Amino acid sequence: MKYAFADRVRYLQSSAVRDILKIVGKGNVISFAGGLPDDDLFPLDGLEDAFSRVFQTGKKSLQYMETEGYRPLREVILERMSKKGITGFTSDEVLVTTGSQQAIDLFSRIMLSPGDVVLTEDPTYLAALQVFKSYEASVVAVDSDDDGMLPDDLERKLKQHNPKCIYVVPTFSNPAGRVWSLERRKQLINLVHKYKVVVFEDDPYGELQFTEDEVYQPLASLDDGTHVMYTSTFSKTAVPALRTGWIVGPYQVIRMMAQAKQANDLHSNSLSQQALYQLCTHYDLDAHINHLIKVYKSRMEVMVQCLEEANLPEVHFVKPKGGMFLWLEVEKSLNMTSLLNDAVDRGVAYVPGEPFYAGTPKTNTLRLNFTHATPEKIQQGMKLFVPMIQEEMEKRLVNVK
């Protein structure tokens, strides 16, 4: 039987990250590939207590729920958001989703017709690229530096492409670990008001901030509530297994997304939503996040130290100020996609940078995750990774001679 799939499946490919995860998960490879938090840090006791509190509320907690999500959880989310400067929304303007991935997908579903343009950073979150392409949209990369999108190029592309939306991860981006400056954030907001375009602000990592002295204001806190859709998740701060994220934004868009969600899955797991509400109200989630920050920051420093000590020629990176990833650019002629098999043979895995690009990919880039492995494993893994780069560089030198 030959199955007559829809045209759009040609844009659906299994994501490289998850396929690698699958293979690596089975072997003895030290993996810096996934985007996993550390299992050992999960608040198991807090969560068990939270579920127990829900069960005590009785059997009604097991019934169907409204599509938009458990309202007390939406209220708690708004409270947490207001601490980030995102205010002026009611719980009707919050939609609970199955992870922030579903927020990206539902937003795209209601926004993107085939041929519509989405502007993104480059590199950017590859599963977002996958979603945009699955709705047959065109993705156009905006030139960026370490401070964010370049306003001139952004304005040029707003004029040229009349895009439906701009997708950004302005704080500790995946994969590049980039943080936008306040000035660039404000410039973006000015431009989207001028050109009447919606910004989709993806902020899964914002709470994992390693420096105490700086404040990174979300785009949604700089807007008047009409142009920014802000999404985040409990996956990095509490646990991934509950697949609970949310999106906040203007009611018209949220309402349309809720209608798409009704068609998609009626509503997200409601027992978990109630448990997360209990967790947020009976457990010190902020203290837990502070602990995560301490542990992840020290792991990041171990990884950075390994790189600094190796003093690899032609290797560039910016020390992450938060998040889960370290982004490396190595010597121009090294193809990190081709080298992945070699690395896995040596016992270490990373994600090649190539699939994260919307525009022309830089194949001499890669992403390293520093949150899942212990400091010892990070050191072991880097002792496998560094020599590979050194040997490849030496081969290049021999060839040049």
Next chain:
Amino acid sequence: MKYAFADRVRYLQSSAVRDILKIVGKGNVISFAGGLPDDDLFPLDGLEDAFSRVFQTGKKSLQYMETEGYRPLREVILERMSKKGITGFTSDEVLVTTGSQQAIDLFSRIMLSPGDVVLTEDPTYLAALQVFKSYEASVVAVDSDDDGMLPDDLERKLKQHNPKCIYVVPTFSNPAGRVWSLERRKQLINLVHKYKVVVFEDDPYGELQFTEDEVYQPLASLDDGTHVMYTSTFSKTAVPALRTGWIVGPYQVIRMMAQAKQANDLHSNSLSQQALYQLCTHYDLDAHINHLIKVYKSRMEVMVQCLEEANLPEVHFVKPKGGMFLWLEVEKSLNMTSLLNDAVDRGVAYVPGEPFYAGTPKTNTLRLNFTHATPEKIQQGMKLFVPMIQEEMEKRLVNVK
């Protein structure tokens, strides 16, 4: 700000059923409208024990999981399916979804391009119609009687429309409570092999069978594993809150759906999948289902008795052999959509039949749910419903005179 939504949103409407649920849920109305199981019957203790067992397995249970779902749960699902005669599949051919609603949606996403045709029964599950339309497919109704689709009309429409798939709920359908005869099931399978079309068999209610002496073989058990996608859910047999369903079918289609799911939400709630595995292996789910059957059957009989005693003229229904719904056809001139407000004012709610139709709607139809209200509430509710129909009929007679 005017939001430039995608073209497909014109097909996205909040489902009538769920909007009614929202309004009715707030008042003192006795509702036969929703498709809710009875909260009081939920296996709360079994579930609490199941979650506790998962928590005992440690923190790894809270991590991300592969898109396809928790493999031990997929194995348990296959075991349960084999008891229904659905055999020959491996766990690679099972995809765990966020309710069977997501199975319908993902299947449509990979299968339907704008303009593609889906054949359905008439009336049929309205949230499936909503999904097909949201992918801009055309839905064509096949003529049916109480035994299922009429093979002649089905073959004519297969030839005429070259459809991408046929969507059916052959056992205790929603809304009509219909059961297909074995002969009709076999005729459908023959035709889809002849015309090389995929059947999507939606079977959320199959396990809620009120008669012991009959066996309703799923279409998937009559196929060779290539033409039928079979979906079901734990929402009606265990609890809805966990939003856990599944789909089984040929690997090529399942793999493509998994790729769509990766873009949609990465994976479904994995803690709940593990808990359902524990529930299936440490709790007597079949005994629980037998208890549900007993309670629901007696409620159905109370509702039927109320109707039989009222002896309403021009009212037709078939006594359900399972499932959750009673389908009524009243006198031709009565518009049950218009009468809904009157009914709610009287204190009772139902779902008008109109939105369930893919073709020309019969506005003199309605769906009554008998699983959520207690027998006392059913009697009270029917005492409000029956006089409304009687009075409307009397008005008609006066007008005729």
